[in-house]
Amino acid sequence: EAGVTQFPSHSVIEKGQTVTLRCDPISGHDNLYWYRRVMGKEIKFLLHFVKESKQDESGMPNNRFLAERTGGTYSTLKVQPAELEDSGVYFCASSQDMSYRNTGELFFGEGSRLTVL
């Protein structure tokens, strides 16, 4: 079974440019999350999709970030225009249906490293 895949693995762009990151979750996983780790800091939540709906986007830094999940399959995270502080590793994770006793098991991709110059 294929795991969570992310593309690109590394992107280097100039300040002011646009970058789109893509995540393909594990097939059948309705829940998709985006997280980010900036240099030296902990991994931080950005947002949560349930199928194609945004369940929680409280972690999105500002309106330069736009996440979509058309059709409830893959997701994209667009940063436009990119700023220096957006540099970091963007992780996507997916999980099966939630239940009250959520196992908490998130399946992570390998991340997309973004460098803004």
Added chain:
Amino acid sequence: EDQVTQSPEALRLQEGESSSLNCSYTVSGLRGLFWYRQDPGKGPEFLFTLYSAGEEKEKERLKATLTKKESFLHITAPKPEDSATYLCAVQGDTGGFKTIFGAGTRLFVKA
């Protein structure tokens, strides 16, 4: 605000030298506390979920325990392949399904 603090930041052990990693947490209503392992250039890999104080989980040389304020990850007779960053994380029952991560403990095991 939900918060996770891990210590030490880095730990160097000799092969076979047992030790423990600490995770202190503050959360409004614990839904679950999680341990993940992360290798360089990879995403976090799930290890355990603990739900309530007194609970313990084991996997090979790893054992996770939970109190009302802390969790410990005990590593018994570690091997070089146990070298990785170990992440502790929590979910509270008021924050949706977002997971709050600590900064991690980098473990180095020397042969």
